[in-house]
Structures are given as C-alpha cells and as structure tokens.
Amino acid sequence: MKIESQHVVSLTYDLYVKQEDGTEALVESATEEQPLTFLYGVGQMLPKFEEELSTLSTGDNFDFKLSATDAYGEYDEEAVANLPTEMFAGTDLPEVGAILPLQDNQGHRFQGQVVSVVEDAVIVDLNHPMAGQELHFKGNIINVRPANPEELSHGHAHGADGHHDH
Template identity: 80%
Template sequence: MKIEAQHVVSLTYDLYVNNDQGTEELVESATLEQPLTFLFGAGQMLPKFEENLSTLSTGDAYDFRLSAEDAYGEINEEAVANLPKEMFQGQDLPEIGSILPLQDNQGNHFQGQVVSIAEDGVIVDLNHPMAGQALHFKGNIVNVRPATPEELAHGHAHGPDGHHHH
C-alpha cells in the first residue's frame, strides 16, 4: 500500500549523524521488532522526513539526508538559560552534560543540557541535542494501512495493530 495522509506507517530506520571526526555514526535505530509507527501527515514527524517518504509503499527501502535546517534547525547560541540554584534545593546540583527535563510557563516540556555551573545558577543549553546536524536516514517501509477512526480522532497511531495505548 502507498503512503498517504491519514495512513499509519510502520518503518525501520537507522539514523546517522556526522561525528566530530566527520564520519557517520549510528545514533538511533528502529528495528523490525520495534518499528517506528506513526500517523502520516499528522505533524508528529519532521515535515521533510515525511516529504521524503511520501512517494513510497510497503516494502520500499529508502535512504535520504536532511540538512540541519530541515531537521532540528541550526544551533541557536542564544538558546541558553540560567536556572537559579534554588530550583535544585534539597538535591544535588546536576552534573555538566546531564539532560534536565524542563517545562516553560505554557506547560511545554523540553530538555536542556547542563553546560556549566555558575555561582548563582546552572547554565543550560536549550538547543535540541541534534540541532546543527544533518541527519541521514536509511530504512524500510514495513507496513502502511489506513488509520482507524479512533486513531484519526486522537491524532496518533495506536501501535502496529492499532490497539494499545502507551
């Protein structure tokens, strides 16, 4: 079956990014046992990722690259926050390099990576961990099926066979 909007797509992928040595390094995979399953066209995936898959059908292999701009954006040097140390009262200060789950005033969840500990606070980089990186995806389309009315109502896929909620 061909991939179309309002279809549920299951696929395997290997995601490669260039490491500091300039060679490609595998950073994430979805396997046949644990494929990535998503509702196509629902805005859950990177738009350019979906665009690259839009001509494919069940059983097709794919191999494409996304520029940093088309993926998670370039690194924004200003996307840094200084978290007051009071936030960490009663617990140890996080280590440099650790990832903190954060929430903004609108209730949006995101992650920040601790870059340094200052006298009065913890300096956190809010860029997506893959910002500034070109992504290379390789994989296969495992299955394509029309979404169920329930999935369309919820705006996301319910697992490969459509029943379980995570």
C-alpha cells in the same frame, strides 16, 4: 499500500550523523521488532521527513538526508539559560550532562542539557541534541495501513497492528 495522510506507517531506520572527522556514525535505530510507527500527516514527524516518504509504499527502501535547517535547526549559541540554584532547593544540583525536563510560561515542555554548574546557577543548553546536524536516514517501509477511528480521534498511532501495547 502507498503512504497517504492519516495512514499509519511502520518503518525501520538507521539514523547517521557526521562526526568531526567526516565519517558518519549510527546514533539511532528502529528495528523490525521495534519499528517506528506513526500517524502520517498529522505533524508528529519532521515535515521534511514525511515529505521524503510521501511517494513510498509497503516494502520500499529509503535513503535520504535532511539538512540541519530541515531537521532540528541550526545550533543557536544564544539558546542557553542560567537557572538560579534556588530552583533546585531541596534536591541535589544536577550534574553536567544531565537532561532536565523544563516548561516555559505557556506550558510548553522541552529539555535542556546541563553544560555547567556555577556557584549560583545551573547553565543549561536549550538546543535540541541534534541541532546543527545533517541527518541521514536509511530504512525500509514495513507496513502502511489506514488509521482506525480511535487513532484518528487520538491523533496518534496505537502500534503496528492498531492496538495499544499494554
């Protein structure tokens, strides 16, 4: 079956990013046992990722690259926040490298990685961990099926077979 908007797509993939020496390293995978399953065309995935899959059908292989601009954006040197240590009152200060769940004034959730801890602040990098990187996806379309009414009303897929895995 061909991929269309409001269809549930299950696929395997290997995601590679370039290392400083120019070679590619595998950073993420989805297997046949645990595929990536998503509702196509509702904005869950990167737009260019969906565009690359738009002509494919069940059983097709894919191999494409997304530029940093089409993926998670260029690295922004300004996207660093100084969080006052008072925010962490009653808890231990996070360690360098820790990922903090944050929320802005509008209620949007995002993550930041602690880059340093100084006397009165925790310095957090708000860039996506893959910002500034070209993403290279290789994989296979395992299954494509129309979404069921419950999935459409919820706006997401309920697994490869349309049922929640509890």
